[in-house]
Amino acid sequence: MPANQLKTLSLAVTSAILLSACSNLEPKPYSEQEARERIVADQLTMYAEQEPVTAPISFYEAAARALKYNLDYRLKLMESALASDLHDVSSHEMLPRVVASAGYAGRNNDSGGTSIGIEDRQQSLRPSTSQERYRDIAGLNMSWSVLDFGVAYYRSQQKADQILMAEERRRRVAQNVLQDVRNAYWRALGAQRLLPQVDRLLQRTEQALSSAREAETQGLLPRQEILAYQRSLLDSVSLLTARRQDLEFAQAELKALMSLPPRSKLILVDDGSEPELPSLAADITRLENLALENRPEIMEEWYRKRVNITDLEIAKAQLWPNVSLELGYNYDSNKYLYNNDWSDTGINVSMNLMRLFQLPSLDSASESQAATDDLRRVALSMAILTQVRVGTLRYQLAQQDMGYADESLRVDQQLLDYAKAASSTSIGSELEVIRAEGRYLLSQYQREAAYSRAQAAWGRLYNSIGLDVLPEEIAQHDIKTLAHEIERTLNAQQGQGMLVSRVPLQGVVNAPAAP
Template sequence: MKKNRIKIGLASVLLSAMLLSGCTSQYRVDLVKQRRDNLAEELKLIQVRETMSFPDPLTLDDVIKIGTQNNLEMRISRIMADIEKDNALAEKLNMLPQLSLSGNLGYRNSYNISKYQDVNTGQEYLGSSTNQEKATKLMNIDLSWNILDFGLSYLRARQSAMGTEIKRMERIRQSQKLAVDLSAAYWRAVLTAKDLERVKAIEAEATEYKTRAEALVAQKRLDPFIAKGIEKQVSDLSITSNNLQAEITAVKIELAKLMGLSPVTRFDLSGESSAEAYLENMPDSSKVDPRKLEIVSLNHRPELFSADLEEKVRHDEARSVLMSMFPGIRLSASQNFDYNSFLLNTTWSSMGISVAENILALPSKYMSWKAKDKTVSMVKAQRLMLTAGIIAQVHMAFHDYRTKEKQFRLYHNAWMISEDLLNMSRERNKLGTVTDVQITQRMMETVVSKLQRDRSLTDVMNSYNMLLVTLGLNFEQWSEKLAQMNENAMPEDIQTRDIAPEAKPLGGNK
């Protein structure tokens, strides 16, 4: 017995020493090692994205598809979607009743025997209670179900499911906005590349005039002042060419970022995608009814579907508080095991029902219910404000498109005039009525006019795409004729639509 006490004492001292040492020791993080490890892992992922497989050259459809699948913000949205699904499932599982299993194994050095004292005589007697062994072995299996908790869990599960749908609407809207950014970068890169080809061709032609002028100056048949004027025009064309090349590089880096690729990833954009063909599909703003666009947007915008779901969530929150005011009813059943040899029955079952209610908490719950009920009215007012805001956005986007469309037609007309003047100057230059300086000036004017026209073309296409996204249309719907669209039609795939899954790295470009 004494040895056992010594062992127990030593074990207690050792355990106390370990606890004290754990409390006094300070946890330190190796920041340098942690940063290096994380950086190595992230660089490995970036290198994989440098060698992803995608079509070459890329069309606008390819760019949108790759961007939707690989954009890092969209990747985070997918992870959040998985989290929301897991949370919704967890709330559903909370509706199950409680099932607990407990066991107890103990030992005492003496029997658990009780005695009682006669209050009249003061004499003590051994009690008639059940004896208990020194070693105790108990096991219980309890099943309980709280009806009130079940109802609250059902409402929370429904709220979580609607929260998942709200997140899905947010992802759809996110993909629509990403499509606008990808399209803007794509068309800017394509048109700038075409402008660069045009400038280089004119620069080569102007260089011929410069070479001819230098030869005439050497023969003393031309004033050097005129030759310098031609050289200045060629220099300006070279500067313009260099600026366009730098702009293409910057736009492709931005496009790679939006597509979720590394900035050093090499890819080419398809020149077959004609901006003029895209322009022909755009409607004449004078033939579009803005009131029709209002209805289209109010039937398609994902935010409005989210607002409808948010109202249901607020309703369920108010119902939850109202339900919590009712008393809790708990049904229970258990199976018990007590391996005590002194007992006649070592196993027994029990069932019961209990009712509990905190009466003093009712006033607080009532006021909380009134507050939650008022949030429903607040959400309705917010949805009305959102509806009014969307209508205003539609009119602003349509006004911007109409303005950009008129500007483009003016810039396009100015460019056509410049092209005609340049062609006339070439013919007259052959006849000797227009000098080389004048024709190089015409070339520079044509280049400037073409750049202004293409900038305006990019602006009007981006403005039209922004109008489509303001209407809540997905990229697949951009090719539809806006004037022929049924404004009262709801999105057919609104119940199931979601962003595309992330693309898997497959190796080098094909």
Template sequence: MKTPALALLAALIASGCANLAPDHERPEPPVAAEWREAGVASAGLPADQIAWREFFTEPRLRSLIERALADNRDLRTAALDIERARAQYRIRGAERFPSIEAGAGQNAQRVPGDLSQSGQSTINRQYSADIGFTGFELDFFGRIRNLEQQALETFLATTEARRAAQISLVSEVAGTWLSLAADQERLAIARDTLSAQQESFDLTQRSFELGVASALDLNLVRSSLERARADAARYSALVAQGRNALTLVVGGEVPDELLPDGFTEERPTLAELPAGVPSIVLVRRPDILEAEYRLRAANANIGSARAALFPRISLTASAGTASSSLSGLFESGSRTWAFMPAVSIPIFSAGRLQSEVEVSRIDREIAVAQYEKAIQTAFREVADVLAERATLDERLDAQRALVDANSESFRLSEARYKGGVDSYLGVLDAQRQLYAAQLELVGVELADAASLVTLYKVLGGGWK
């Protein structure tokens, strides 16, 4: 191509493009500025700035989370979605530049004698070698640039989706591990109760055989024994199911040394939230950021659809050599070039192009609604956890006091029975109440630990 043509092309490319996409404006969060329950006053770090290795202090749980982050299939799929979006972005970005190709060829044609001027058949050959580009669009109205921007925003959205998937996975591993620990604790309580009931049944049966205990006493003890045995079997099944659930979420077999051995006092710890934490912190959650990036992508789609209403200018150009003989292909005077600009102007499309613009606008409104719904959902999740945590300390104190009171009642009932003051019915009733209170205490302790994990999750913690 001659120098003036190259200069003209460079000037056209450098002249700038119009961008028909609307400017992005983040919608106002449709929620209150603060949560009703904001926790205790503290200068601690926000949850999304606390790495999960710092939040979870139990070494076995940390090891399991590391395994899950490496082996979980859902997280692996999210990572592959990022790679796919990145490749798609590169494809769109490449469309802004001409695709230059080089080629060489031969064209041979035999002309019969009755069609040639000499009356004899001839063979015509032509050799060529050239380099150039075909159909390169000058993006005056930003169609290609907005398609590239849409691909970029989609890529960024998938990156946030992967972070959100990691947050959910970390929380799920911790929640499953804690539930398994609670079921193991319940199983231990049920087995202890079963052992005690078995001893009571054996003693009562001997007393019955000696004529000291009645048949009613024996059947009451047997009833409590069978109930404890049924509970032990049920919690054994729950422990097995919990282990299966942990294996699934981790993505591989869980070694015995990484399993919990009961519900211990070692709990996950979370830096305390400052009082009156503003709800605007939710916009840092990965799922909220994902929704915002998809809103940006919808804006870019509007720009691309609008640009399709305007003329489209494309260029085809090539330069090279041509000769009737292969030896003369690169001789002086054999140079060739071609420059073919083309303009495509939409005149009639039966409303298709305008409808595509309207569709892109509706898609944007849908993206706005989804963004606002994501914020509302996140706000409710945090508010629910804070409301639960506001009463958990009181519930724990009350339940522990109830267990202590029932333990004392059971001790006194046993003493009165052995002293011949009361029947064994009072002992059984006290034991049932103690058993129920112990199981309920495990449930409240699980709720306390699980709420910490959930609060960490809903505030965006776990991606670091």
């Protein structure tokens, strides 16, 4: 077969193979089996490598579990690690490029040529070649560009700032996780205390409703009176059922924060006492200064300004002349060469003159970018100051609500005592006792809710100040160590002038549980 026909046939076969491959690039959705395998793998990842729950969980242990196993927080940790790795990659771009190459070259005929005279255009040499058809080649070349070095240097600075930004985002997520845990934990503890009582009272209320309907049928009490009792009992059932749902939601939320399986049993530490609510410092200016100093959002915006400025510095650096240096060693097995290996060096200076017209626009953009970043940070600072002031007011109001809830609980407890003392075997007195128990249990719920709202208000205020949840260095990362460090860190921060003292709640009633 002639060489030209062989070349045409090879080209046709190659084209047919490429077209066949392109025709097979059809959308391919995941199968049901692949989806099931993905679900199982994701569920294993959710709850993988967790320390088992072997004892009731305290608030600090709940915070430790949330910070260690919460998926959002773990994602931010991975983003911080990724930013650090990218910084290492960008720093290597400042080094010279060293390229090693080796290969084999060949052709189906000889490479060569002739020479003609310039004046008479006559051929002066017969056709000749100075290169073998097949030869080995190799080389080791190093090149270094001043412009590439400058750009890589600025990029490395950007990556370093992005590491700091990722760290600020990690701090923000950790602070938000602690706030969410504080909000959910005390609600879940109230649920643990009240749910058994709610269930028992709902059962008794259903029995009382049956008795009231029977008394209505038999005419043992006036119809208007018995209907009023039923209406009161139904209202209590409605309120208790709604409160029961709120309590169950709190437990589910706390499990999700700690990344516990939804069906796992959750038992919280309950020694009958409550931590004392902190007393705020009188000088709100100090709280505002702490917020402006510590809030991760402000620090992230500040670092973002440097990243944006660096982008413009890179654009300006690309306007100036580029100096590149080259040094290399080469080898060619061509037997016609006088020297089969040689070294070469070179220096090159280049500049795109048209880019110089961009300089005024870049200067203007640099000023506008800096002003925009400053204004964004100032606006964020104003919002943060508002959060601190609103958080302070909300916490003070929550403390007042605590006092009202304590007083309501005290009154309903006395009413329950009177109802029990005045009870007899009559249906009306029994219904009155049940109504008093329902009011008392609702007061207990309102008191637990008021305490959890006060803790949540304190958590929002604490979060608005932006203090770190964890110390910078931790010897071990097991749950007990983390819980101890969180407790020690929070107590130390509160003792650094942020708080005046820790005062007991006024008017707290440690009343017995309703039967």
